Amino acid sequence: MRPLLDFDAFYIVAQRVWLGDAEQAYDFDRFTKMQMDTVGGKVDLLHWTYPPQFDLLVAPLALIPVGAAYFLFIAATLAFYLMTLRAIAKGCFSLVVILLSPALFLTLACGQNGFLTGGLIGLACLTIERRQPVAGLSLGVMVIKPHLAIAIAVYALLARRWITVITAMAVIFLSSILCSLLLGPQIWSAFLGSVHDSSAFLERGGFALFRSISVYAVLRTAGLSASLAFAGQVVVAVFASSVVALAIYRDLPARWSLGLAGIASVLISPYAYDYDLPILGIGMALLLPDLTRLASERERVAIYSLTLIAGSYGLLQVLRLSIQYGAGAIEYPVPAFSGFALLVLLGLVLRVLLRGTGELRLEVQQGPIQAIER
Template sequence: MLAETLEAVQSSPSRRTAYVRFVLVALAAITLFKTFWFARWGGWTDRELADFDAFHIVAQHVWRGDLVQVYHFESLLKMQMEAAGGATGFMPWTYPPQYDLLVAPFAFLPVGVGYLLFTAGTLALYLVTLRAMAGRNFAQVLVILFPALAITIGCGQNGFLTGALIGIVCLNVERRQWLAGLALGAMVIKPHLAIAVGLYLLATRRWIVLGTAAAVVLASSLLCTLLFGWQIWTAWLGAIRESAVFLEQGFYPLFRMISAYAALYKAGLPASVAVWGQAAVAGVALLAVLLGAARNVSPQFALGVSVMVSVMISPYAYDYDLPMLGIGLALILPDLTKLTRPRERSAIYSLILLAGAYGLLQSGRLAVQFGQKVDPDQHFAPAIGGFALMALLVLLVRLLLRGARPAPAPSRTVPATE
């Protein structure tokens, strides 16, 4: 059974060390390879842009004083085509102005060097945070999360940063609430990924955390207004409205998305039905947060579930957001063996692995079959990651409804007396 195989990773200190070293070496190798790729060394001079390229372009326009233009897709597309030397992928910009400030320093570095510093730095922060949370389960979590970690490195996205920030919130929510509040406030860079944890903190009355987070959001918003002008907020909101239209029309690479919306839309349902499906899943996810706060489960388990469902709320969620699942998994693992049978744990591990690996494997398949600049919309690829997370949500809700009662022991046949 998968649960027994993965949990065997923890069987001895030497085995745990061996697995951790193997995963870390593999992640370092992928990072080095992608550094050459982003730097356009060797045979990668003619390549399509990836996510960190978009970060680099936006960083340059922060200093040029025309940042508002990156929030208009037609203008941004021209910038991307100039950087790519031709055709480019579909990458609208919908990040809040605070994220523009965060990436601004990378404008002074070549894109390859910037990618290396950003990815290696955020990955290191994430791994240190995950290690502090997982303890002796660190190796097991790393193995389960490996596909998600690999694809986040591959595109140079910020999943390590958001995962680390939420991890810092969880580590400090009890004793250093001001630090947890600073980290939660920093999640303004991707606010939709902080909704579930914010609701849990509200339900458990962590006022210092919430107050500090609100102060960070307000102060950073004021700073952005002073630096970029009030029009930056109008441009940002306009970009969000524009992206909603793009999402409805299926312009995004939906097979890489992990939302219920993407799963239902790619399954052939109308966009309106997929929206209602996403709303229903988001409602169940938030209900799971409240159940965790109210049921007789450990605070660590309840907080872990809140972190895990954070990636299930927004229709705009990608596989590179999945490192956050590792933070939640690290929190629930100590209680998971008490609350579940091996079969249930196998299902949970399998769904996390599937959600992380599917987009990676499909991207590789499409590239091999149709070339590096393939348009996924021209070749059908379902959004399986969304279905995997919906199934994971059902399992988590079942565990919360079960409460703190241990899972029933497997039935045993009583031998007949002779």
């Protein structure tokens, strides 16, 4: 019996699409049996809560064997992510990859879609100021994980990038119609039912919360009730969105505002995990060229350390539990921490950038700025 990977869930759903009963994946009991049949034994159960658009996106994977499908999916999405990251980071590309290396390894190992979502957010950030339809297309495809695109959507709305907003809405609307036609209208009730069940499961602490990067997980594993932890998450989500709004209100360079939105993106939802951190890499790639000169040495060390901690904490805990207990890590209570590290990181980066606005205005008066794209 082999361990169940997250990619196995993608492959199972791809198969169900071709069998014409993709809605069964949203039924917890049926999906559990599918997972057990895949590995031939007991598994750490995965819920299927992806919107139907993701069902169609992964459907072609079922046309080839699972091993080849895994390699193709990871290779293609990783190449997409790294090319986008390099275009954004420029001279800081190597530094960003080093800081994100734990999260990149986790995404690679479990076959998750973090490279895809990170690449889509990166492409939106790269094109939103000059090629808005492309940005809208990228943002629209993020319907596969809409909770991770909220901060970028807030930027697009407040910065009045209407072509981006309209294009994204059109992509979501047309893809929803396509899902109804190809998968049947019942797919939506099945999807909504699964989201409800998964939310209840999250409330009960059924997931491995120490791998979550949300403040909800930090508070829940600290002993707070689900309702209080969720209230704390709402406060953080409002704060993260307000940071993006403040950046636009203060007329910070687009590169800075989008970078802050990239960090904020992984703080808004209670359901965000370490394999979603490639999006954080996009935010850091946008900001590091300027943070390296605006931040003090102590601040740079703190920024680098917080980024590494956010990505490595879950991985280190999994390794520790495996060595200590030799069993499924989800069975043992472990405090979450990454969400707190990300919250401090956002606050520290905002402080450095706001302090740097005076220097920015001085440079504008003295001549054109080459390092920062407005």
